Amino acid sequence: MSTTIRDVAKAAGVSTSTVSRIINQKGVISEETRNRVLDAMRKLEYVPNDTARSFANGSASAVALMIDVADARSYSNNFFNSSVFGIETVAHRNAFNLIITNGHNQEKSPSSAERLVFGKKVDGIILPTSMVAPAFLDKLDGIRFPYVILGDPRPFGASSSWVDINNIQGGSIAVHHLAKKGYRNIAFLSSGSRETFNQDRITGYSRALSELNLPLVKDRIRYCDSSLESGMRAMSALLDGADCPDAVICSDFYLAVGSLRAARRKGISIPRDLGVVSFDNTPVTELSEPAITTVDIDTFDLGMQAASVLIQKIKDKQMSSRQILISTKIIERASTQKEQEE
Numbered sequence: 485m486s487t488t489i490r491d492v493a494k495a496a497g498v499s500t501s502t503v504s505r506i507i508n509q510k511g512v513i514s515e516e517t518r519n520r521v522l523d524a525m526r527k528l529e530y531v532p533n534d535t536a537r538s539f540a541n542g543s544a545s546a547v548a549l550m551i552d553v554a555d556a557r558s559y560s561n562n563f564f565n566s567s568v569f570g571i572e573t574v575a576h577r578n579a580f581n582l583i584i585t586n587g588h589n590q591e592k593s594p595s596s597a598e599r600l601v602f603g604k605k606v607d608g609i610i611l612p613t614s615m616v617a618p619a620f621l622d623k624l625d626g627i628r629f630p631y632v633i634l635g636d637p638r639p640f641g642a643s644s645s646w647v648d649i650n651n652i653q654g655g656s657i658a659v660h661h662l663a664k665k666g667y668r669n670i671a672f673l674s675s676g677s678r679e680t681f682n683q684d685r686i687t688g689y690s691r692a693l694s695e696l697n698l699p700l701v702k703d704r705i706r707y708c709d710s711s712l713e714s715g716m717r718a719m720s721a722l723l724d725g726a727d728c729p730d731a732v733i734c735s736d737f738y739l740a741v742g743s744l745r746a747a748r749r750k751g752i753s754i755p756r757d758l759g760v761v762s763f764d765n766t767p768v769t770e771l772s773e774p775a776i777t778t779v780d781i782d783t784f785d786l787g788m789q790a791a792s793v794l795i796q797k798i799k800d801k802q803m804s805s806r807q808i809l810i811s812t813k814i815i816e817r818a819s820t821q822k823e824q825e826e
Contacts, residue, residue: 487529488530489504491528491530492521492524492525492530495524495527495528496517497520498517498520498521502517502521503521506521544605544607545579545580545607546582546605546607547571547575547580547581547582547606547607547609547794547798548582548585548597548600548608548610549571549582549583549585549610550585550586550587550612551564551615552586552587552614553586563764566783567634567783567784567786567790569787570783570784570786570787570788570790571610571787572787573784573788574787574788574791574792575795580607583600583605583606585597587611597609598623601629602623607798608629608630608631608794608795608797608798609624609630609631609632609794610631610790611633611634612633612635613633613634613636616633621644628801630798630801631797632644632645632646632647632790632793632797633645633646634646634648634787635681636648636681637807638680643805644805645793645794645797645805645806646807646808647786647789647793647810648808649783649786649810650810650811651682651685651688652684652685652691653688653811654684654685654688654763654779654812655672655685655687655689655691655692655733656688656689657692657779657814658688658692658733658763659689659692659693661777661816662761665820665821665822666822667730667820667822668699669698669704669727669729669730669731670689670698670704670730670731670732671706671722671729671732671733672685672686672689673734673735673739674686674705674706674707674708674735675710675735675736675738675739676707676710676735677707686705689705689733703725704722704727704729706722708739710735710738710739711742712738712741712742712745714739715739715740715741715743716745716746717742718743719732719739719743719747720746729758730759731759732758732759732760732761733761733763734760734762734763735763736762737762737764737766737768737769737778739762740760740761740762740769740776741772743760744760744772744774744776754819755774755818755819755820755821756822759819759822760776760777760819760820761776761814762777762778762779763778764778765779765815769817770817772819774817775817775818776817777820778814778815779814780813780814780815782811782812785810786810789808789810793806793808
């Protein structure tokens with residue numbers, strides 16, 4: 485037979501209401517009594533009934549992260565895994581469970597995310613930009629339900645709480661790093677043209693070239709699929725063109741490794757003749773030959789900040805919206821250490 489709250493109260497020499505207040509973190513309890521009750525819970529291996537607690541305090545003690553299960557690549561990568569780890573770390577510290585749920589409707593029925601929210605199974609939800617639907621946000625706002633947008637919020641209005649990476653800064657620091665190393669004709673391979681984060685990276689790239697009085701050649705900006713083959717094709721075309729670059733910034737490691745292979749096939753030395761910078765610091769960029777300089781994006785901190793803001797909003801219903809930009813930094817490796825080749 486499982487241990488009950490009455491068993492804990494008896495072992496600690498207190499009332500069941502005192503045990504309940506300690507479990508639900510309510511009321512003023514002396515430190516000595518709290519420690520005695522917690523010690524009794526540990527010895528008796530008592531696990532509080534979350535369902536009963538939710539009825540008692542109106543909280544599900546859970547937060548949700550919405551994903552798209554139809555797009556496996558969007559959540560089977562280091563970016564997603566690291567962000568989830570950050571979210572789970574903060575949720576655990578605050579005694580919240582994390583539930584990962586699908587955000588797409590099926591045959592006009594409510595999505596899993598909607599069932600969790602409107603079924604009061606979670607206290608708040610984190611919404612990646614790619615999964616945000618204005619109609620769903622309107623519903624959340626209508627019931628004042630806590631949520632945080634993970635990624636660029638501009639398509640959905642500035643009044644929401646959001647956490648994003650400073651991708652404009654990322655594009656800029658990549659150019660400044662290459663210029664410092666002596667590169668002057670810098671290209672950009674982007675894994676897409678519609679995504680706001682890709683547009684922001686190119687904005688930062690373009691502004692930095694202007695600041696440094698370096699040439700901004702439109703033909704040096706190429707849009708590719710996020711794949712090794714696409715990176716190889718785009719880089720090969722640039723190296724064969726009239727405006728051949730001496731450096732390239734790639735928006736992911738697939739394009740960066742493809743650029744390395746294209747240069748190698750043409751007998752171009754890296755970093756002497758071509759410098760390569762990639763966004764996203766992964767084991768691939770570190771273990772490539774040569775190792776690739778990266779614009780490091782702290783996705784763990786991205787997840788932690790998103791969860792922190794969400795839990796603050798859950799605990800303080802009157803809290804105003806918060807907006808956080810996560811800074812980027814350069815991790816220098818052999819692919820841009822030009823001076824070592826000279």
